[in-house]
Amino acid sequence: MAIGFAQRMSEVKASEIRELLKLTQKPEVISFAGGLPAPETFPAEQLARATARVLAEAGAQALQYSTTEGYPPLREWVARHMNEKLATAVSPEQVLITSGSQQGLDFTGKVFLDEGDPVLCESPTYLGAINALRAYGPRFVEVPTDDDGMIPEALEAILAREPRARLVYVIPDFQNPTGRTWSLARRQAFMGIVRRHRVPVVEDCPYVEVRFEGVPLPPLKSLDEDGLVIFLGTFSKIFCPGMRLGWVAAAPALLEKYVLVKQGADLQTATLAQMQVAAWLEDHDTEANVERACAIYRARRDAMLRALDREMPAGVRYTRPSGGLFLWAELPERLNARDLLEACVERNVAFVPGGSFFPNGGHENTMRLNFSNMPEERIAEGVRRLAGVLRELLGRSEPDSKVQEFEGSKALAGN
């Protein structure tokens, strides 16, 4: 076929996560690959009642077109919720309802990035953000990151040599893929630097409320005095992901651009879905859902860490996250996690090789493990299989009792 596609299509590749998600549909697979919330936390019955009410009382409105910015009561809830839980000072007019926060990432690319523009991100960073932004042809500049978050001196040096940097993209809480959380000092240092350089920040914040222990830390948005931080929020982890509801909260001059892009992209997020969730929120809060989810995920994280501590051979290091859905493991450098995955799939266990989370490649000895979607005994069994394959690859037959952790991971666990 002689049909010509846009140049960007040579960069737009199948997402490993999405392809792997297909694996998880076979019930015999123990999958640590996806990022699925536990369905036990979804309030299906309550939502059915809320839906019946919306359709009986305002069916004509719920099934009609509405405004691009979003359903006003839902925008009000988002602003109130953020201000109460996250100490921000957002007004409803500063909120745009999106079709999941993934859409906020796509819009970020459209609003900010021309071909070749530098975009800064943590190293590693969220694969879905890499996919969304890559369509706009930027140059990814990975900023070195440790267990306390993005390293300020590294960021400062990069911004000094990249004056055309359009954007810094970060996930400060229970990061995808590493599970790491930035310390307060790092958040403050980061805001000082971006303020001096006047560079916009996209703070992707899906997991902030999914904290198992320790004290919540202020989001960058709450430390933002100059309107530089664009906050991406989502109902996926505090309510459910299957309705695809997220939001962008930003200063008016920035939000306006996102609204314009939304008009061209899909006119508006579904009216009915917004009204369903707004009706549910009238009688319920997300807090009970979040508590239920945290209890489940905490137990599953513990099960995974216990199994890793028990099963993993020496030379394997992993994070001990205090929240979120993921942990991150580093294998001995001579191993390639893609090879490991191939062998694992034959034993019906799956994960995401970590190399995918580095926009400029490398780090093939890393992996992301999801702990939110499998019951504890399946997690133990999955890690057992995984460690077995790994030991075979390492040419060993017995587990080694000595386990190394990341330097500083004790600080993480206390977060």
Added chain:
Amino acid sequence: MAIGFAQRMSEVKASEIRELLKLTQKPEVISFAGGLPAPETFPAEQLARATARVLAEAGAQALQYSTTEGYPPLREWVARHMNEKLATAVSPEQVLITSGSQQGLDFTGKVFLDEGDPVLCESPTYLGAINALRAYGPRFVEVPTDDDGMIPEALEAILAREPRARLVYVIPDFQNPTGRTWSLARRQAFMGIVRRHRVPVVEDCPYVEVRFEGVPLPPLKSLDEDGLVIFLGTFSKIFCPGMRLGWVAAAPALLEKYVLVKQGADLQTATLAQMQVAAWLEDHDTEANVERACAIYRARRDAMLRALDREMPAGVRYTRPSGGLFLWAELPERLNARDLLEACVERNVAFVPGGSFFPNGGHENTMRLNFSNMPEERIAEGVRRLAGVLRELLGRSEPDSKVQEFEGSKALAGN
């Protein structure tokens, strides 16, 4: 603020339609501006029952992430429906569920268009398509169009001098904004030309089933032997727009690109919305809805045409569409419809000035009138007000009984 935006943002402007939609929310306004279906046709009660069933029987699945391509039973329904109603030969695997067909337009730009690429369209064409494609920086080439559709000789000449043309975008049935429908001969001639030039076609088909009289004509997709036609469909006019469900149907090599773009753009269309509609479709068909809508719109179109025939001064010409939601009017050349709108808004009547539908500007003496969303007596009153303002602008005080129609509009009325 020194924040830098992508160059494309200088092209992305507020949509006149969306801004005007805000007007329609004041109940005293008689609005011919939007493109709203009549809410009397929305099956709210039936949908409430279908939703209750989905959430009771498969709540965990409905509220969870799912695949990018869409919910399989809904893809199957779309393929079957197209094949039965539109004589296509589409398989479920050739269908991608989108967040409304507007999203299909955005993806079209992303898949096909680099900065400066020629994209061909009817003159005039759908404003939402102009907005969606404009974000990718193409050069719009307007192909002359008459009451029978795009003019083959003009298309042939343009393709000969634009060998880099990436795409032809068309709306062959009850076009937005003109209400015109392409004749069978024009469809066949068009397909012959694009086949010879091997240029992909995006056939935007929201209104094809909203036909008030005459015999349905085959969509381009049904005449497509080479897999060149990308069909955009929507539930907005055959079910309701507030759930934002549409689809792309295309040959595998093309659909694959749309699926990749969808992954980066928003991962997937909402699982619950897809399952709600699929459940509704198990017990109902869209046919009854469409029949109810057609009966209402036919009466409203008749009311609008009667009022126009009665009230409009000489020198005003308008189409007599056999379906869809819109008709198109041309004022005497010395008048500017934007001035007319300003004066009309003071009398609480609104429409969309036609100049917005020409990507390269001009044609300021035209207007689009929507007839689907107002009861007949309001339509009569609105046209009376509109004609009153128009006569004032024309410096007249009495209506003129002589009405001119477009040449060939009798053919249209018989479609």
